Amino acid sequence: MVVSPSRELTRKNQEGFxxxxxxxxxxxxxxxxxxxxxxxxxxxxxxxxxxxxxFLITPxxxxxxxxxxxxxxxxxxxxxxxxxxxGARFWRLPPNSASTLHKHIRxxxxxxxxxxxxxIRVGDETLTVPxxxxxxxxxxxxxxxxxxSEDDVLWPIVGAPEETEFLPGAKxxxxxxxxYPVDPKQLPKELAGVEWPPRx
Numbered sequence: 436m437v438v439s440p441s442r443e444l445t446r447k448n449q450e451g452f453x454x455x456x457x458x459x460x461x462x463x464x465x466x467x468x469x470x471x472x473x474x475x476x477x478x479x480x481x482x483x484x485x486x487x488x489x490f491l492i493t494p495x496x497x498x499x500x501x502x503x504x505x506x507x508x509x510x511x512x513x514x515x516x517x518x519x520x521x522g523a524r525f526w527r528l529p530p531n532s533a534s535t536l537h538k539h540i541r542x543x544x545x546x547x548x549x550x551x552x553x554x555i556r557v558g559d560e561t562l563t564v565p566x567x568x569x570x571x572x573x574x575x576x577x578x579x580x581x582x583x584s585e586d587d588v589l590w591p592i593v594g595a596p597e598e599t600e601f602l603p604g605a606k607x608x609x610x611x612x613x614x615y616p617v618d619p620k621q622l623p624k625e626l627a628g629v630e631w632p633p634r635x
Contacts, residue, residue: 483519490516506632507534522597526590531629533581535619539574542594546570551588555580556623583625
């Protein structure tokens with residue numbers, strides 16, 4: 436790593452200006468990408484705004500739709516609030532279905548099972564989450580919620596910080612390979628022989 440002399444990254448926060456760390460110029464492309472992500476993280480960390488007041492969201496407010504890639508019914512709780520700090524969504528997995536295999540850049544996600552028995556693969560492990568049980572997953576872990584049972588499973592999933600660059604209407608086009616480093620539609624071995632998403 437090569438440190439650029441007399442250059443420091445500073446960002447304004449509520450207490451004034453604070454030095455985060457010297458800007459380093461990595462010597463390989465992978466380190467450069469990680470370095471850029473860290474700078475972006477520090478920039479967003481100090482510029483995300485909290486909401487004012489509160490938002491009451493009723494079941495009638497939720498707009499259910501199929502997800503883009505895997506056609507899983509879902510409803511976004513917080514899209515109408517424009518929160519930059521938190522994301523929350525219902526996912527209802529029908530029998531023999533799966534969401535995308537994905538990871539995140541910054542967001543930690545809390546997976547909670549409200550109805551049914553949840554199944555999720557994280558890395559090379561397959562976990563069973565009982566009704567009213569939960570699981571916290573770090574951003575760097577590949578994960579995929581799936582359902583190999585005969586009943587629907589309802590997952591409220593909450594993530595923070597919200598990765599607003601991936602939301603509809605974002606000003607910049609995100610690099611989706613950061614979220615989907617492998618084929619996002621591949622199914623877990625527990626669903627071998629299953630066809631999902633259904634053909635339209």
